[in-house]
Amino acid sequence: MVALEIGNSDVKNFMGQLLRQNIFDQFEVRSVEIATSIRMSIDGLVLSDDSEAAASFSTWEALRPLVYEIIKSSTKPKYVKIVFSYKASTVGDIHPNAAALFLNLSYENDGVTFTTGTGQKEFLFDKSLDSNWDEWIRGFFAKAGLVVVDRMQEA
Numbered sequence: 001m002v003a004l005e006i007g008n009s010d011v012k013n014f015m016g017q018l019l020r021q022n023i024f025d026q027f028e029v030r031s032v033e034i035a036t037s038i039r040m041s042i043d044g045l046v047l048s049d050d051s052e053a054a055a056s057f058s059t060w061e062a063l064r065p066l067v068y069e070i071i072k073s074s075t076k077p078k079y080v081k082i083v084f085s086y087k088a089s090t091v092g093d094i095h096p097n098a099a100a101l102f103l104n105l106s107y108e109n110d111g112v113t114f115t116t117g118t119g120q121k122e123f124l125f126d127k128s129l130d131s132n133w134d135e136w137i138r139g140f141f142a143k144a145g146l147v148v149v150d151r152m153q154e155a
Helices: 008-020 060-072 088-093 128-143
Strands: 003-006 028-035 039-043 079-085 098-108 111-120 148-150
Touching: 003 008, 003 128, 008 060, 008 098, 008 111, 028 060, 039 060, 060 079, 088 098, 098 128, 111 128
Parallel strands: none
Antiparallel strands: 003 111, 003 148, 028 039, 028 079, 079 098, 098 111
16 A cells, blocks of 8 residues: 655646546546535445446546536535545456555645555455555556655655
């Protein structure tokens, strides 16, 4: 697990990119919480008429316009939390033991932090799944041109 942070001078620009550009569109969304004068929660689960269908989650591409409208039409948020996950059908591309891969975004007190998390198919003491996911995320940010600071290395 890593804890990454957007530099304070880049937060406003980053939030604009998050809400108006397609940088995170490839991710699924497990949940969104927004606190303005009221607290709103969005469950990313896609409802299906087929009770036999496997659960699936909405993409950020589908939810982004809704979240943008909520934030745009209210006072500056006190808090935003988004739990992204790498698409379930492709987690094996990162590591063969990956069951789920998470990227948690937290906006609070004019700062943005990210933490990573993983779920294993089979419990192993090996930390290569975590390492592979953390490196993939660092590469994702670099490719997107987003400068992040590793909070754990600073400590």
